[in-house]
Amino acid sequence: MRLFNEKTDVSPSASDAEAYPPTGSLNYDDDLHVQCPSHTTERKLVARIDMHVIPFLCIMYLLAFLDRVNIANANVFGLAKQLHLTGDQYNVALVIFFAPYILFEIPSNLLLKRLRPHVWLSLNMFLFGFTMIMQGIVKSYGGLLATRFFLGLFEASMFPGCFYIIGMWYRRSEAQKRYSFFFSSTTLAGAFGGLLAAAIGKMDGVAGYAGWRWIFILEGLVTAVVAMIFFFCLPDFPEESKWLTSEEKAYVAARLRADQGRSARERKITAKDVGGVFKDYKIVVAGFMYFGLIVPAYGYAYFSPAIIKSYGYGTIQTQLHSVPPWAVAFGFALLTAALSDWTKKRWPFAIGQVER
Known part of the structure; x- marks a missing residue:
């Protein structure tokens, strides 16, 4: 497989070009090219990237989503009442x-590029973990509002930052399964949230704290500890990775440029670039589609425990009954992503699923 070096771009294969046309004009030069390093294959290299990139991003976003929606589990244990x-x-x-x-979200991604992912994302992860611990000791409505505000501030970097990193490592024909697996960590968070709340809620009265406070404190503590670990192992961009050889770095960069054209990573992002996003009708339409998905999704995440409890279940049974829908959603999302990559079609799956 031939790709470019730093002076030359290469057009993708005919099948890739048809399904995923490059974003810019690419020049081909037979004399200057980069080949997949002889000691590995493209499939093995992508598998190694998977092991170094996707698990960290999934764990990070799982904890972020868990920390933002566990207020619903805490409310079942008496948050609003106390x-x-x-x-x-x-x-x-x-x-x-x-x-x-x-x-x-947008300013955060600009800082991500300047400060590098392992610094910016792990810092914000530690801060929203600490904020979650503070949410566990609030004494008033005002304190709850303050912690929720700062939780949103520090979590703003997670979703766009992780998507940006995935886009810097994978071609478009490879990315959908990874995006879906990453985004589906939210469904795992919903499932784990119910299980964890069922277990942690039994600590009601320990050290004089109600069960709902322990949900915030322990889950926030786990997040903060994981953030400190991720500072040393969270992946940055391909050209800055320490676990790729120089040949492999060149190859990864080449295959991405052949697929996507010149990356925003290679130049400074300006206000014009940001404004241009809002002029793209596809982005606007996709935004409304996502709005239609995310409103009921958060409605379910924030209120399903209260709805389930209204059927007469106890607090622990309520948490356990909230798990199965999230687990089913996780499996269905991964199946859909695999089919989308296999067919190289996006719109039938996007339109066909009002809500997964």
């Missing part, structure tokens, strides 16, 4: 998370 929440105060505490989350 903090004397009335009217729509619980709903306000849910919504305030998204204000900084939305505003700081």
Whole structure:
């Protein structure tokens, strides 16, 4: 397989070009090319990338999603009652998370590129883990709002940052399964959330803390500890990796440029680049599609424990009954991603699934 070196680009294969046309004009030069290193194959190299990239991103986002939605599990154990929440105060505490989350996603990715992923993402992960611990000791509605706000601020880097990293490692024909596996970590978080809450809730009264406080404290502590570990092992971009040889780095960069054209990683991102995104009708349409998906998804994540409890289950049984839907969603998402990559089609699967 021939690709480019730093001076030359190469067009992808005919089948790849038809299904995934490159974003820019690529020049071909028979005399200057990069080949897959002789000591490995492309499949083995991609498998090694999988082991060094995807597990870390999935664990990171699983913990981020768990920390943002475990308030629903905590509420079943009496959060609203003990903090004397009335009217729509619980709903306000849910919504305030998204204000900084939305505003700081784009600035966060700019900082990610400047500071490198292992620094920026692990730092934010530690901070939202610490914020979660603080949420476990709040004494009032105001304290709950403050911790939810900072939780949204520090988690703003997770979703766009992890997607950006995946895009810097994989060709488009390879990325869908990885995106789906990564995003499906949210469904695993929902399943684990119910199981963990069922176990942690039994600590009610330990050290004078209610069970719902221990949910926040222990899950936040785990997040903070994992963040400190990830500072040393979270993957950066291919050209900065220590576990690839120089030949492998050149090959990874070449195959990506042949597939995608010149990467934003290779140049400074300007305000014009950011503004250009909003002029692309495909982005706007996809945004509305995602809005239609994420509203009911978060509605389920935040309110399913309360709905299940209304059927007369006890607190522990409520947490356990919340697990199966998340587990089924995880398996179905991975199956859909595999079929999408196999057929090299996206829209039938995107349109055909209103909600997974």
